[in-house]
Amino acid sequence: MNDWSVEKVLALAPDPGSASAGQGLASLRKWAGLGASERAIWGLCQGSGKDPYQARVDLSEPAFKCSCPSRKFPCKHGLGLLLLFASERASFKASSEPGWVSEWLESRGERAVKKVEKARAAAEAPVDIEAQAKRAAVREERVQRGVAECRTWLDDLIRRGLAAAQSDANAECERVAARMVDAQAPGLAGLVRRIPQVMASGASGDGWEVRTLEVLGRLQLLLVAAGRVGALPASLAGDVRVALGYNQPKDEVLAGTGTIDRWTVLGQAFEEEDRLTVRRTWLHGARSNCSALVVDFAVGNQPMETSLVPGMAFEGEVVFYPSGSPLRALVKSRGESVRAESPCASDGRHTIAAGLERFARALNGNPWLMRWPLVLSRARVVRAGAQWLIQQGEEVLPLSARFQRGINLWRLLAASGGREVTIAAEWDGESAEPLGVFIDAEGASYVGLVMRWAA
C-alpha cells in the first residue's frame, strides 16, 4: 500500500489527541535512522526516555509497533512515522531491514501462521458437546425468563401510562436493564437503557411520546419474536438472537462463503460509551452493489484493527453474518488497497429513492436493523431554515441534529462547495449522517468525515 496521504494516516488515530501528537512528530528533526523496505518503514524517535523509541510500520495492513510505553494504539510515534512517510517520502532510504524490524515482521508472520494452526487445532479438538449443550440450555432458559420479565414490565408501563413513568424513568430503566444483564440478554439491556433518553427528547420532530412509543414497539416486537424464536425461519431467528445479545463467533462466520468484489471503504463512525468504543466501517461492493458493515469493538485504549482505510478500495472476499437482511460482515481475504474511485457508476441506482427502497426491504428482513448505508451520487447539500439536508433531484434527506452541530457539516460543505458530489451516509430511518464525500470533478478525491459520537 503506497498511497498514503496525511488524512488517511490521521484516520487511523485512536483519538484526536493522538492525531495531534502524531502531527507534532511528523517532522524530520524528530527522527533518526529512517528507512524503508518493500513491506515496512522504520525510524528512531527521541522521547522522554533515555533510549530513542523504535517505531516501525508494516505497510501491508498497516500494522504498527513501537517500543514506547504508550497504551494508545497506534501510538503517536507510529502515526508520526507514517505521516512523515506520507509527506517526506524521499527521506526514507531504501535499505535492508535492521534486526528489530525484520524480527517483528517475521514474528507477525509466525503469529498469523500460529493463529491459523490454533484455529485448525481447535476445530479438530474433541469438543465436549454435552457440556456445551448444557451451558447453552442454561442460558436459553435465563434469557427466556428475562424476556418474560421484560414483557410484564413493558405491559405494566403502558397500563400505568408513560406520563406517570416519566419522572423516574432513569432509575426504573436502569433497574430493568440490570435484570436483563443478569438474564444474559445484554441486547435487551441496551434497548431498555436507551428509553429514558428518548423520553427526555422533546426537541425535534414528533413529540417525545410518539418517539418513545416507537422504541417500545420495536422492543415489543423483539420480545414477541424471542418468545417463539424456535418457530421462526433460521435467518430471522438469527437476527432475533443478535438483537437479544447473543454473539456469533467470528470463526463460524468466516467459515462461510463470502462475496468476492471490489470493495470501497465508504467511511467510518465511532460511538463511545463509557469505556467501550464501537467502530462501524461501511463497505460498498462495486459489482454486487452490496453494502457491508464491519463492526469493531475496543475497551479503553485497546487497539483497533487499522487495515480498512476510508477512501480506499480493495479486491477481496467479504462474508456476511447470517441474517434476514445480510449487512454485518467480516473481511475474509483482501488484496492491495488502492485509492478508491467514486463508488457511483452513472447507472442511476444510487438515488435517494433506491436507497430508501433498499432500506425498506432490509427492514422487512430484519426489523431491528438500526442503520443503513446510502451512497448518493450527484447530491447537493441544501437547507430549509436551520435544518441542513441532502438533496438529489427532487428528493431530500435531513441531516441529523448531532451531525449539524459538529465541524464535519462544514467540512462537507467545504468539500462540495455547494456543488454536486457523491455523498456516503448512514441512514437510521429518520435522518442521515454523512460518512464521506467523493468529489468526481477533482480527480476523484475523497474527504472522510469520521465521526466520534459520545454517548
Next chain:
Amino acid sequence: MSADVSPARALKDLAVIAVLGSDRAARGGETPMGVLVGAAVAGARLRAGRRCGAAVQRIDECPIETGVVASEKQVATLERMLALSDAAMIEEWCSLAKARGLRVPRDVVPRLLAWWAKQPSRAPEVFEATGACGIWLAGLNPEWRKPVVLLEIPERADEVWQTGSAAERVAILRTVRQRDPARALEMLRATFSVDGAEERRKFVEVLATGVSAGDEPFLESVLDDRSKTVRREAARVLARCAGSALRERMRQRAAGMIVVEKTKGGLLRRTKVTMSVEPPKELEAAWERDGVEENAIAGKGKRASWMVQVLSAMDMADLSERSGLGPAEVIEALRADAFFGDVMGAMVASVAACPGQREAGEWCDAIIEHYVEHEPGRRLDLSEVWSSRPAEQSEALRLRMVSGAKGTTGGGGVQAWHVLTSDARAWSLGYSRRAAAVLAGGTFSKTDNWELWAPIEAASRLLHPGAAEEFEKLIGGLFSQGASDSVRKSLDRVRLRADMHREFGS
C-alpha cells in the same frame, strides 16, 4: 390496523393512549399488548417508508478560488500549529501565506475558521487565508461571519455607538478613531455627559493611541470631569501628548524642582554647571487637576512623590536646554544628589509615558548607560524604556543592558534572559544571534530552572527563524541533562517556525 391509516397517524393515536395509560385512557378497550403491537407495526412502517419533503433553499455555490493552494508541507505545518492552538504562530503562518497569495485547502478551512472565531483577536489575515471558501462558509455560518475588523468604519457605526454594549462601543470607537479621528471625538462629545464613569474612562483611554493636538481641547475639558478616575485618565493621556499644554505646565513646575546654577571659575573662566534637586514643599491645587496625587507613592515621602509625578510628565530635553549639557552629563551632574534615585525613576517614567518627546532616543541611551555603568547589580524592570523605542534601538539597548558581565544583569543569567526577551516585537537576525551568544554564557546549577520557562517561551516566539540552530544549541547546552516540558515545547515552537519559514522560502 388497517393499511390505509398512515403509520404516523396510527402511532400518534396510540401514543395518546400510552401517555395516559391504557387503564385510564378514555378510548378504552385497548390492551397494553394491543397498543404495543400496534406501535411495533406502525413504527416499522414509518421507518421503512419515511420520506422527507421540505421546502428547501439551494445555497449559492462557492465562487472559484483565485489563490493557489498552499503546499502539502505548508498545510501540514499549519495543522501542527492548529493542534497546538498557538495563535501567534497561526497568525504568522497566515501572514506569510497572504504575502505569497496562498490559501489553505478547502478541507482545512472549517477548522481554521472555527478556531479563528474563538480567538479574541480575530486577526484578519487568518480569515483572508481561507480564500473564497472561507468567505462563502462564513456567509452560511453566523458564528463565523466576518466581525468588525479595524479596517473600515461599518455603516451602522453610529447605531452601535448609540445602542451597543460597553465593549462594542469601545471597539467601534477604536475603529472610527483610526480612520476618522474628528468623527470619533464628535461621537464622544455627543454622549459623554450621559455615559457612566467607567465607560467614560475607557473611552478616554482609547484616545491614548495616536493622541494629538486635535484631542487636546476635549481632554482638557475632561480634566474637570466629575469622576476622579476619569480626570486621572485624561491627565495620563494628555501627558502622553508631546507639546500639550499640560506638559508645558508640568515643565514650568519642574523648573523649580531641578535647579541649574552656572558659575564661571578657574583659569580659563569656563562655565561650570551644577544641578540640584529641590522637591516642592507643598502641593498646589492646580497640580492636582493635572493628575498629581496628593497621597505619597509607597516607599517615598510626599514631597518626593509629588516631584516624581511632575517630572514624569515633562520633556527631558528641557533639562539639557537649561543646563547646556547632554543627557549623560545631566545624569552625571545629578548623581550625587540625595534625590537622584527619584529623579532617575521619573526619567524612566517620562520616556515611557511620552515616547514622542524631544530627544527621547538620546535620553533612553543615557538612562541605560547609567544603569549599566553604575548600577549593574540592580534588578530593575526597564522594559518600558526600550519598548517605547523603535525596534532597532530597543535591541541595541537590551544588548547594552546585558553587556556588563558583572552582577546578575550581565552574562547569561536569569536577569539577562528577562532583559533580552522583554520587548514584544520580533527579533532581527543579528539580534537573535547576539542574544543567543550572550545567553550561552549562562550556567545554571540545576538541570532546569523554572524562572527561565517564561523568557524561553517568549524567545521561541520572537526569535528570527534564521537563528533557530543557534537557539537549539543554546538550549541543548543549558539543559544537557533533560529539559522540562515547557522548555521542550518552546524548542518545538522554534523548530516549527523554522520549518514554516523554510517552507515559505522566507
